[in-house]
Amino acid sequence: MTLPRLSQSLQRIAVSGTNAMTDRATALREQGRDIISLSVGEPDFATPPHVIAAAKQALDEGQTRYTPVAGTARLREAAAHHFRRDLGIATEAERVIVCNGGKQAIFNALLATINAGEEVIVPVPWWVSYPQIVRFAGGKAVPLITHARDNFRFDAADFEALITPSTRWLLLNSPGNPTGAVYPAAMLQAIGAVLRRHPQVMVLSDDIYAPLNYTDAPHATLATLCPDLADRICTVSGVSKSHAMTGFRIGVATGPQWLIDGMVRLQSNSTGNPCSISQAAAAAAFEGPQDFLADWRERFRTRRDKVVAAINAVPGLSTPTPDGAFYCYIDAAPLMERFGDDGQLALHLLDHGVAVVAASAFGGKDGFRISFAADDAVLDEALARIAGALA
Structure with a gap:
């Protein structure tokens, strides 16, 4: 009997790291867990x-x-x-x-x-x-x-x-x-x-x-x-x-x-x-009109500044101020002795109710990415959970 097998092309790739974490967070929420997802790059604003x-x-x-x-x-x-x-x-x-x-x-x-x-x-x-x-x-x-x-x-x-x-x-x-x-x-x-x-x-x-x-x-x-x-x-x-x-x-x-x-x-x-x-x-x-983009951009900029300040206040975490998009790429190298690798750190944060994406998904290491394309109140709670999880 010939067993089914995937093509060599498909075997060369893995599931998207961002989609995998987002799907995991969604599954946990469907089980009743209180999970804030900062893993996906998706504006929270309403479509015009x-x-x-x-x-x-x-x-x-x-x-x-x-x-x-x-x-x-x-x-x-x-x-x-x-x-x-x-x-x-x-x-x-x-x-x-x-x-x-x-x-x-x-x-x-x-x-x-x-x-x-x-x-x-x-x-x-x-x-x-x-x-x-x-x-x-x-x-x-x-x-x-x-x-x-x-x-x-x-x-x-x-x-x-x-x-x-x-x-x-x-x-x-x-x-x-x-x-x-x-x-x-x-x-x-x-x-x-x-x-x-x-x-x-x-x-x-x-x-x-x-x-x-x-x-x-x-x-x-x-x-x-x-x-x-x-x-x-x-x-x-x-x-x-x-x-x-x-x-x-x-x-x-x-x-x-x-x-x-x-x-x-x-x-x-x-x-x-x-x-x-x-x-x-x-x-x-x-x-159609494009004038709303200026307001969206300023709201994202305000969120960016809040997230950068909050992350840099957590011992063991640091991030530069991004010039664009709506992500912070966070270095957590001082915490690796405690967690082993950034995948374990991401799972630890997920256990504390925040979904992030490990830096290794982006070819990096010893850190994680968060999206600040989220409501301000949601961001505040997520940042508090991150600080609490790493205290």
């Missing part, structure tokens, strides 16, 4: 009313059929407008693909281009799915180590030192998950200078957190700063973080035509088109 109205209108009008695989004409045009208006990227609707979330856009781009053994340089700490997708595609994730003392940003020379003839991509996330790192224009231009010397290297620029930049400088992105490299850059964006639409599952990407065409071909044989109702809502999000 005009977006909800657009979804309802789409239902009422019967927009419940298949759409083109790459997305509706309206949403592709709205997304192209978003890339031009908000990121300064010169693009058109034909060079936009709409996917089932930003994660699928990244998955499509990497699977469409990576051959067995090719290398992808990924800054560490990294978003949990970056190396998993690279490995699934048969590639090799090459870690580019960053440090808190540098605000978790890498130097262009360190990037160039890792490039080999097999290097296919650099994955760049700014503002970043899990650290909140933001790359200013000067650093991106230095990266661009390196790329000009290595024409085989492409860049996937994950700009999903672009609206959540707490520096005084405007958001900078590589495709805008280095237009001569535009045919080697894929930029990913969406509405999940900016418009509190995580459940709608809409992400968008723009890049060179050959790459977008390849991503569409892959998507046509996997999921097909994204949800038609979600596409109508996302179009309204891109087309």
Whole structure:
């Protein structure tokens, strides 16, 4: 009898660390446990009313059929407008693909281009799915180590030192998950200078957190700063973080035509088109008012400052002030003699009613990530529980 077995591709990857902890916290709550989850990156704000109205209108009008695989004409045009208006990227609707979330856009781009053994340089700490997708595609994730003392940003020379003839991509996330790192224009231009010397290297620029930049400088992105490299850059964006639409599952990407065409071909044989109702809502999000984002950003900034102060007041914990996104990446190295590793520390905090994600899920060690995209009262209680658990 032949036993069932998983493919070699699937055996190369693990379940997402953030999703695993969030699912565990949900299961405990369903059992009656009082668990506060700071493990998932999900704004607690309500989806804007005009977006909800657009979804309802789409239902009422019967927009419940298949759409083109790459997305509706309206949403592709709205997304192209978003890339031009908000990121300064010169693009058109034909060079936009709409996917089932930003994660699928990244998955499509990497699977469409990576051959067995090719290398992808990924800054560490990294978003949990970056190396998993690279490995699934048969590639090799090459870690580019960053440090808190540098605000978790890498130097262009360190990037160039890792490039080999097999290097296919650099994955760049700014503002970043899990650290909140933001790359200013000067650093991106230095990266661009390196790329000009290595024409085989492409860049996937994950700009999903672009609206959540707490520096005084405007958001900078590589495709805008280095237009001569535009045919080697894929930029990913969406509405999940900016418009509190995580459940709608809409992400968008723009890049060179050959790459977008390849991503569409892959998507046509996997999921097909994204949800038609979600596409109508996302179009309204891109087309509609954006002024609420300034208020959301300031509320996140206030929460950030509160969390940083509270964490740094706990003996054994420390965190730099993140420049963007809504995460704090916390160092707990002084506590490892007590707990052994960051996985055990995360379980200890879960036992005390707070779900966090161990740093090891992000390629790091001896710490954990928390999301401050939660109600202020919830954050206050979670921070008190963390302090109490480690007292």
